[in-house]
Amino acid sequence: MKIIKYNLIVGVVLSCLFIPAWTSSALAEDDNKSGAVWVLDLKDGNIADVVKVSVDGNIEFSRKGGFKRAKDLEIDPRDGSIWVTDTGNNQIVKLSSDGKTELARVGSLDRPLHACVSPTDGVLWIADEGRYEVLKVSSGGRKELLKLTGFTKPHDIEASLYDGSVWLLDSEGGRVIKFSSSGEVLGQVDGLGSLRHFAISPFDGSCWVVKTDSGIVKISPDGKKVLADTPDLVGFELSVNPIDGSCWVVDREGRKLYNMASDGKTQLLEFNNSFKTPIAISSINPSDGSFWVGDSGRGEVIKISGTGKELTKISGFLIPIQIIEIE
Numbered sequence: 001m002k003i004i005k006y007n008l009i010v011g012v013v014l015s016c017l018f019i020p021a022w023t024s025s026a027l028a029e030d031d032n033k034s035g036a037v038w039v040l041d042l043k044d045g046n047i048a049d050v051v052k053v054s055v056d057g058n059i060e061f062s063r064k065g066g067f068k069r070a071k072d073l074e075i076d077p078r079d080g081s082i083w084v085t086d087t088g089n090n091q092i093v094k095l096s097s098d099g100k101t102e103l104a105r106v107g108s109l110d111r112p113l114h115a116c117v118s119p120t121d122g123v124l125w126i127a128d129e130g131r132y133e134v135l136k137v138s139s140g141g142r143k144e145l146l147k148l149t150g151f152t153k154p155h156d157i158e159a160s161l162y163d164g165s166v167w168l169l170d171s172e173g174g175r176v177i178k179f180s181s182s183g184e185v186l187g188q189v190d191g192l193g194s195l196r197h198f199a200i201s202p203f204d205g206s207c208w209v210v211k212t213d214s215g216i217v218k219i220s221p222d223g224k225k226v227l228a229d230t231p232d233l234v235g236f237e238l239s240v241n242p243i244d245g246s247c248w249v250v251d252r253e254g255r256k257l258y259n260m261a262s263d264g265k266t267q268l269l270e271f272n273n274s275f276k277t278p279i280a281i282s283s284i285n286p287s288d289g290s291f292w293v294g295d296s297g298r299g300e301v302i303k304i305s306g307t308g309k310e311l312t313k314i315s316g317f318l319i320p321i322q323i324i325e326i327e
Contacts, residue, residue, distance in 0.1 A: 036061060037292065037314065038082060038099070039301055040073045040322035048321075050084055052099040055303075055325065057314030062099035072114045073322040076122045076139065080326065083124060085115050092126060094141055104141035116159045116166065118181065125166055127154035134168060136183065146183050156198050161242075162205035167223070169209065171195045176207055178223030187223020199238050202286075203245035203262070210235040216249065218264030228264025236279060241306070242286040250278040250293060257281075257293060257308070271308050282323040294320035 039051045048070035052061040068088025075082055080097035092115055094104040110130025117124055122139030134154055136146035152173030159166050165186060166179045172194060178187040194212035201208065205221035216235055218228040235249040245262030256272035276297025284291045289306025296319040303311040 035325060035327040037301065038073055038075075038322075038324040038326070039294070039314075039317060039320050040070055040084070041317045042070070042319035042321055044318070046088060050082070050095065050099060051317075053314060056312060057316075064095060064099055067093070071112075071321070073324055074115050074117045074124075075324060075326070076117050077119045078122045078139075082324075083115055083117065085112050085126075087111055087113060090130075092124070092141070106137055106141045109135075113154070114156050116157050118159050118164070118166075119161060120164060123181075125157050125159065127157040127168065129153055129155065148179070148183055155195070158198070158200045160200045160205055161202040162200070162221070165205075165223075167198070167200050167207055169195050169198045171212075176209060176219055176223065178207075187220075189219050189223065189226060192217060196235075197237050199240050199247070201240040201245055201247075202242040203240060206245075208238055208240055208247050208260075208264070210238055210249070216247075216260065216264070218247075230260075230265060233258075233260075233267075237281045239281045239284050239291060241284045241289060243284075243289055243306075248281060248284065248291060250275075250281045252277055252279050255297075257304070259308070269308050274302070274310060279319070280321050280323055282325060285325070285327075292323040292325060294323055296320065 035055050037053050037055055041051055042048045046069045048067040049063055049065045051063045067084055067086045070084055071087045072085035073082055082095050084093045086093050090109045091105055091107045092112055096103055109128050112126050112128045115124055115126045124137045126135040132151045134148040137144055151170045153171045154168055155171035156169035168177045174192045175190045180186055196210045196212045198207055198209040207219040209217040214234045215231040216233045217226055220227050234251050236252040238247055238249045240247050247260045250257050255275050258270040259268045261268050275295050278293050279296050280294030282292040291304055293302050299317045300313045300315050301320050301323050302313040305311050
């Protein structure tokens with residue numbers, strides 16, 4: 001899914017404006033004026049830690065462990081609290097904005113892979129792979145609001161900052177589905193083959209998809225047709241620039257990072273000398289185009305400028321699979 005998936009600043013994009021996800025008071029307890037970075041770090045034995053550090057990596061604000069094969073982090077934009085998709089324990093856990101206190105827990109799931117938070121009301125959407133379902137849960141995690149069924153392998157799920165819709169990647173079903181906030185199907189593209197990850201563009205509402213073997217596909221904002229298909233490109237994770245609609249892709253196997261133009265066809269930049277095993281990419285900062293890449297081969301998260309230049313790095317991780325920066 002997500003965040004500055006998205007997201008790295010979590011916010012609501014309305015009328016081409018970026019609205020910060022929460023006020024500076026959400027970070028006051030950290031006494032941190034220059035932001036922070038959340039990292040989901042998979043450790044030995046598939047146990048994961050949720051770590052919150054300063055942007056320069058010099059201060060560790062909090063570390064919460066005990067998550068099993070955790071897959072995703074999602075920020076509640078109203079208060080800066082964070083949801084952890086605790087896949088191996090069949091639950092999703094909500095932590096306070098400082099990362100130290102458990103606020104809520106959604107249990108009785110079966111291998112939840114990813115989740116997303118509505119930027120307007122904090123409602124949580126869950127892709128529950130084991131039950132082939134999508135759940136909509138109240139912001140406090142206590143009430144099930146909606147259940148959608150009939151999927152093959154619900155994997156990625158993301159709330160669009162462009163129009164408030166919710167998108168689902170049914171990875172083994174080879175389809176991408178666009179829903180309204182009430183669960184109505186607005187658009188669907190089938191026959192895409194095995195799918196790995198996707199990202200929804202805050203620039204124009206389109207959807208970019210990485211296929212499992214090879215291929216990058218761009219789907220129209222209404223979710224009804226393929227706009228571009230580049231079958232020879234290989235990717236693992238991707239993130240769309242809210243400034244110009246271009247898409248950054250990390251290629252784990254090729255050990256590189258590249259940037260695609262908004263048309264979904266033209267490759268603009270490529271960097272293949274800086275990474276060992278890039279597996280994660282954060283949302284892109286709309287103020288300057290910067291973002292973070294997680295490199296499990298080096299145990300680092302690296303901040304990259306909008307032109308692909310390394311700005312800073314934080315070491316000491318094992319397998320950093322999700323990154324979120326907050327300002």
